[in-house]
Amino acid sequence: MADKHPRPPGARPIPGPPGHPVVGNLLDLPRGRMVRAMTDLALRYGPMMKINILGGDRYVASGVEMFDDLCDETRFAKFVATPQRTLGGALPTRGLFTSESDDPLWKSAHEVLLPAFSMRAIRGYTPLMIDIADQLMLKWERLNPGEPVDVTADTTRLTLDTIALCGFGYRFNSFYRDSRHPFVEAMMVMLAEGQARLRLPAPVVKARRGARRRFDDSVELMTSTVQGIIDERRDSGEPGDDLLGCMLAGRDKDGARLPDRDIVSQCITFLIAGHETTSGLLAFAIHFLSRRPEVAQQARDEVDAVLGTDPTVPPSDAQLGRLTYLSQILEETLRLWPTAPAFFRRPLEDTTVGGYEFAAGTPIMALSMALHRRPDVWGADAELFDPDRFTPERRAVLPPNAYKPFGTGARACIGRQFALQEAVLVLAMIVQRFDLVADPGYALDVRESMTIKPQGLMITVVPRRGLRPGSARAAPVTAPPRRPSRPRRRARSPSPTGTARRCWCCSGRTWGRPRTSRAASPATAPTAGGPRRWPSSTTGWAISRARAPW
Numbered sequence: 001m002a003d004k005h006p007r008p009p010g011a012r013p014i015p016g017p018p019g020h021p022v023v024g025n026l027l028d029l030p031r032g033r034m035v036r037a038m039t040d041l042a043l044r045y046g047p048m049m050k051i052n053i054l055g056g057d058r059y060v061a062s063g064v065e066m067f068d069d070l071c072d073e074t075r076f077a078k079f080v081a082t083p084q085r086t087l088g089g090a091l092p093t094r095g096l097f098t099s100e101s102d103d104p105l106w107k108s109a110h111e112v113l114l115p116a117f118s119m120r121a122i123r124g125y126t127p128l129m130i131d132i133a134d135q136l137m138l139k140w141e142r143l144n145p146g147e148p149v150d151v152t153a154d155t156t157r158l159t160l161d162t163i164a165l166c167g168f169g170y171r172f173n174s175f176y177r178d179s180r181h182p183f184v185e186a187m188m189v190m191l192a193e194g195q196a197r198l199r200l201p202a203p204v205v206k207a208r209r210g211a212r213r214r215f216d217d218s219v220e221l222m223t224s225t226v227q228g229i230i231d232e233r234r235d236s237g238e239p240g241d242d243l244l245g246c247m248l249a250g251r252d253k254d255g256a257r258l259p260d261r262d263i264v265s266q267c268i269t270f271l272i273a274g275h276e277t278t279s280g281l282l283a284f285a286i287h288f289l290s291r292r293p294e295v296a297q298q299a300r301d302e303v304d305a306v307l308g309t310d311p312t313v314p315p316s317d318a319q320l321g322r323l324t325y326l327s328q329i330l331e332e333t334l335r336l337w338p339t340a341p342a343f344f345r346r347p348l349e350d351t352t353v354g355g356y357e358f359a360a361g362t363p364i365m366a367l368s369m370a371l372h373r374r375p376d377v378w379g380a381d382a383e384l385f386d387p388d389r390f391t392p393e394r395r396a397v398l399p400p401n402a403y404k405p406f407g408t409g410a411r412a413c414i415g416r417q418f419a420l421q422e423a424v425l426v427l428a429m430i431v432q433r434f435d436l437v438a439d440p441g442y443a444l445d446v447r448e449s450m451t452i453k454p455q456g457l458m459i460t461v462v463p464r465r466g467l468r469p470g471s472a473r474a475a476p477v478t479a480p481p482r483r484p485s486r487p488r489r490r491a492r493s494p495s496p497t498g499t500a501r502r503c504w505c506c507s508g509r510t511w512g513r514p515r516t517s518r519a520a521s522p523a524t525a526p527t528a529g530g531p532r533r534w535p536s537s538t539t540g541w542a543i544s545r546a547r548a549p550w
């Protein structure tokens with residue numbers, strides 16, 4: 001297979017693993033563990049590595065000096081790689097995540113959506129994030145002693161429900177289901193197929209008719225679900241002030257609105273990009289907390305000092321901002337396990353990357369997962385989980401492009417603050433309420449699709465002693481819990497009586513008419529009759545316990 005972007009004659013050779021005839025290095029990158037295998041190879045073969053797949057050369061950058069070049073926006077732009085192309089190509093339009101940077105729809109959507117991700121807007125989402133986090137807490141509080149928790153399944157329920165509620169006022173009610181929501185099933189098919197196509201030549205992709213049909217059916221289901229949400233919002237006559245509201249009512253700098261079919265694509269993109277990554281982040285962080293008692297103790301000390309011991313008082317934005325050690329835990333988690341482990345860049349013109357020559361347009365993988373594990377940057381103990389790497393003093397002396405879990409430049413993650421706010425909130429509520437007990441027989445295993453997540457991670461949660469529910473509300477408190485900056489009507493859940501209900505934060509004020517949500521709140525969510533029984537974990541204990549490479 002001829003390379004579309006051949007390197008200039010006499011260019012400095014790039015090291016890489018020796019390949020096999022015809023397949024090249026394909027066998028070095030086993031299905032299901034490509035990212036980890038690539039990281040191992042990158043750490044062995046150097047900061048710029050060449051691999052060959054079925055005759056085509058691919059370039060993998062993982063050194064800081066390479067990232068310095070790739071992050072230079074004047075010389076490089078995002079390259080939309082196969083999994084993203086597969087996803088984007090299936091949607092009515094490309095969506096923010098999967099479009100080329102010169103696509104006018106990207107620029108328009110970026111401008112329209114930016115206000116929905118401002119710090120002010122994100123603070124407005126906090127009560128909704130707490131609403132969903134409360135469902136997780138309630139589920140874990142009601143487990144029988146010793147009953148295991150499937151961590152990744154629960155963090156996925158949580159993050160999907162959070163982005164759907166904050167973004168579109170829609171409740172998937174994942175905590176009230178025994179099996180995955182059909183939308184989630186469809187999304188998984190779509191992501192897995194995108195990943196599979198990364199390794200397959202085009203004729204093979206075409207020949208897999210069953211896989212193609214499943215893919216198309218999944219796209220159809222996702223598109224129609226989202227169209228239903230949009231139609232319902234339009235029928236309500238109120239655009240709302242969430243992501244969907246922004247897209248329905250917002251205008252770009254030229255005064256143009258987003259076309260309808262683009263709104264569908266953007267919604268699907270947000271549902272995917274907004275939950276997969278954050279769910280993996282939380283699951284990995286919980287894994288580390290369950291394994292590292294001294295880290296867990298420091299986290300508990302901080303949470304107790306900032307939030308206190310009354311779990312009935314919801315955390316305020318100001319309190320969340322003071323949870324610096326928890327933020328360090330999350331940053332360190334994203335260092336070792338950046339849940340979007342790589343992004344792609346292409347030179348705008350012929351240029352060099354870390355001293356290696358490349359032709360314009362050549363796709364180069366920026367493998368953050370390997371960058372984040374380089375001993376020359378992170379020290380000989382780079383593989384060790386240590387949140388103190390992100391103390392303000394140590395962070396200040398990190399090279400500027402040594403840490404890139406959220407991508408770079410104009411195409412960096414628009415949802416970064418959203419993700420961090422949600423993750424710190426949920427982690428704080430968990431740490432405040434539970435001790436996390438690891439299964440000693442489990443070694444970290446990872447499921448790779450477009451993102452990475454722990455696989456088969458089961459822990460036990462033990463309610464903490466010494467909590468004093470209601471104590472802070474009974475006694476006058478020096479710093480009262482924060483009110484939402486403005487009541488967000490779409491956030492309300494119907495009251496048990498179907499009329500007005502009391503606000504959770506000030507206990508006095510009542511909302512007006514109940515929300516016309518298509519699904520119920522935790523208080524009223526569907527139960528299968530009789531006392532509420534929580535669904536058991538979806539994967540149970542019969543899961544692979546394969547040893548992790550790290």
Ligand code: HEM
Nearest residue numbers: 096097273274277278281340343406407411413414415419
């Ligand atoms: C821990 C959580 C997250 C991580 C690690 C993460 C990581 C990333 C990365 C690396 C990119 C750049 C991809 C590329 O260059 O190809 C990206 C882009 C993006 N992310 Fe995130 N993300 C997270 C959470 C979120 C959330 C919560 C949302 C939405 C609410 C979101 C929405 C997006 C979108 C729309 C883009 C494309 C932006 C553009 O190109 O204009 N992400 N993310």
